[in-house]
Amino acid sequence: MTPRDYPTALGASSPTSITLLGHDLAADVMGEVGFGELAFWLATQRRPSRGEVRVFEAVLAALADHGFTPTAIVTRLTYLSAPDSVQGALAAGLLGGGSRFLGVTEDCGRFLAGVLKEHDPLPSDDAGWDALALETVTAWRESGRRVPGLGHHVHKDGDPRTPRLFEIAAEEGLYGPHLSLFAAVGRVHPRVLGRTLPLNGAGVCGAALADLGLPLELLRGFALLARTAGLIGQLAEELRHPVANDIFLSVDLNNRSVPPDPYGESHG
């Protein structure tokens, strides 16, 4: 087989230089580019504006740590069990970043983008957005689907991150169609669902990331990046004020042996 080559615009090095995204890493990136900015740049291969960085970093802050989530508990327990491998403890925590706990960001971004793609031209005022939102929420309700980004098990009367992210995006001139539609969903859904649910923080983060033009397939990836910083914080705290062994024992010492409950007995 002929050898192939593998094109990339990311990191490259020669004996005397290292480039990243076409720039000299040492001279032009190190000391010049913030980490949020760099993460955005790596994902899009274009350097974001200051305003884009601010919105992006606000999203990362919103998603970095939510206390003793399953992902945080998993990272602490894995470190307890295998302290020789920090990479394993972080990876194990990230593996919980799936559909239920971190997936709302991506689901919401995709949901909004899907609706927008079908509507051209887009609404030009709040009344127009409300009409589109009403149509959308009604259609989702009728087909039995849950609208992503609505509801929160703790912040029942409003997630404090949501108005703040709307505000930051507006300040930076980055309040685009995804946020507009999401806000309209927040206004109109009580008329369809018969009760008022909060727009949750994970959802508004998805809307904001989509308005930043980030790839929809990777919205979950940004939530995972934020969470990596949070999990390092969890590990740092665990190292100094450990709780993982207590968590383990609180489960193990409360186990209760029950007889097997055979599955599929009728088969075979």
Add this chain to the structure above:
Amino acid sequence: MTPRDYPTALGASSPTSITLLGHDLAADVMGEVGFGELAFWLATQRRPSRGEVRVFEAVLAALADHGFTPTAIVTRLTYLSAPDSVQGALAAGLLGGGSRFLGVTEDCGRFLAGVLKEHDPLPSDDAGWDALALETVTAWRESGRRVPGLGHHVHKDGDPRTPRLFEIAAEEGLYGPHLSLFAAVGRVHPRVLGRTLPLNGAGVCGAALADLGLPLELLRGFALLARTAGLIGQLAEELRHPVANDIFLSVDLNNRSVPPDPYGESHG
């Protein structure tokens, strides 16, 4: 068993508020705190200065992406094989962040910190640092250990990241004892080893992180945080300009069947 409680200074929420590190997340963190700053804060529970953030983010930039490393290839191949799970592709890549490819940062930071801990008072001038470095490199050489942070398979005449990080740390007044000792190792090792090796970028990053007062047990964790951003960049590029299937085929189509080579035949 009495229920325990689990203290934490990280994320916490009530129905109406979310706090992170004792601050109101929405009001005081989102839109106000950069992502590198937040990651530092989460890991140390103290807010870093602007200078500390600049050095920290320079380190993250230095470590974010090095092109087609094993970790990058692994993330792309895992995504090829399981595109339903972005978290799995990122976690798989991070699992390569062990002793060989990402571990130098931690090894070097620990090495320097270990030497410093044994020497009180610390040297006050370059001659003093050189003497300490000479003693250290000699001792390591005699016991057959490799000095971490020395040598690079590509940048044989100098890793461009190294002088740049020394410079940035000096600009910010954060050129502390770990960097001082590391620089001295760079000056004196040819006298002991009989050849001149470059101080590599991963090593200087470890020295700089240690001078920032970050926990030594987690230096690898910061390399992994940087790499998470890089791996998202790799995935984003893979989505648009895929190479993973070509990589897979370049291996699979060049496999060569050989007869089994029994191991441990003499046993049992």
Add this chain to the structure above:
Amino acid sequence: MTPRDYPTALGASSPTSITLLGHDLAADVMGEVGFGELAFWLATQRRPSRGEVRVFEAVLAALADHGFTPTAIVTRLTYLSAPDSVQGALAAGLLGGGSRFLGVTEDCGRFLAGVLKEHDPLPSDDAGWDALALETVTAWRESGRRVPGLGHHVHKDGDPRTPRLFEIAAEEGLYGPHLSLFAAVGRVHPRVLGRTLPLNGAGVCGAALADLGLPLELLRGFALLARTAGLIGQLAEELRHPVANDIFLSVDLNNRSVPPDPYGESHG
């Protein structure tokens, strides 16, 4: 909060004994129960018959190793990069066990079970199965879905595992409705699709596992169990006849730097 308890029928221990699935581990399981048998038992909480074990182990053998798959390459590269963590190398490989490379087993089992659930009574002869298969394949074709378990990129004229697993299941009296429907799909699909595709090995494994009464949600899990044995084999071979560094270099040395290709330029 009141302490909860956590019921389980799996492993439990007291100072003087260990039980597993209600049996004395040392006396009744060790030395008495094969590993395939135990895996089945753990998953279903019922002890399988000898015939069930034979079919189950035939499936595991069929799925254990397929040479240089992405999962095998990933495990080898991760071990190259982080040789300190065998668990990381195995976990990284398993993370490729998703929808594309290992998922067919589960998809096919679920597909067949879904059809069977809708049809009561089930057919009693081949003509009846053919009619059901014809109706099913036609419906899937019309709704644009691919029928799971059909087609193979290498074994275009027939996957040798398929007839063998039908045979073993028949020998053990475990050729049930899932295998019957799958065989019928193999017979009738050319009439609908206009070409003849092989019934692939991953698909027939899913049908056989479903006929064994194993939980559909975990069919992928059994493929992963089989693959764990295969990945240990890959690591064992890598330790003695390493190829991972050559694979890495074949990619890295053939990288080609290209300019960034900005994404989402029009946004923001």
Add this chain to the structure above:
Amino acid sequence: MTPRDYPTALGASSPTSITLLGHDLAADVMGEVGFGELAFWLATQRRPSRGEVRVFEAVLAALADHGFTPTAIVTRLTYLSAPDSVQGALAAGLLGGGSRFLGVTEDCGRFLAGVLKEHDPLPSDDAGWDALALETVTAWRESGRRVPGLGHHVHKDGDPRTPRLFEIAAEEGLYGPHLSLFAAVGRVHPRVLGRTLPLNGAGVCGAALADLGLPLELLRGFALLARTAGLIGQLAEELRHPVANDIFLSVDLNNRSVPPDPYGESHG
């Protein structure tokens, strides 16, 4: 660069056949080779005897599941959080298979093999083994190292797995030098340590695997293979009798916010 080839004795396929370890997969492996036997064969590239399979499977049974260990809790929590990815839940659980909870098997096998390598000829009777064990335990004690395989936090007066595995190995004529030395350690250590500790099950498993001639670098891998079956059992039970959400809530609802505890304040 010239294309390389990648030799392997594991799985290979042509359009009409699949071979595994040089045998026809469909004809000679499926239905003929048990799963424990296959795992051994894949790891060593030699087919084990019936006795070797029995000892090997007894080890796997001993290590498969120990109830609510950190690895089991992690797998259940990860599945709760990301139910879309069974592979992620299993991989997360395996990542806890490091030095503390699953590593004893490997540590003990390596320890015994290291001692044996230094002693030629090996003892020929119990008195000789006792002398070697006495010398070894004394030396380890003096250098402040813990002897692997001694002690258990629950089975303080004896781990029931240990005598059983000795017995099975003896029945199969596979009671070799590693088991002999381990048994002698059990007899003599009270004279050195001043108290009697049990030989634990993880340790005797390492000794038995080493006597089977399996590669020492992968002893942890076999523990992980056993545990994969156990974790599938945990997931299967979780699907039908879920406890992960209760575990999560028992931690989250008992969190206690404390003020940040700044680390490294004196630095920088």
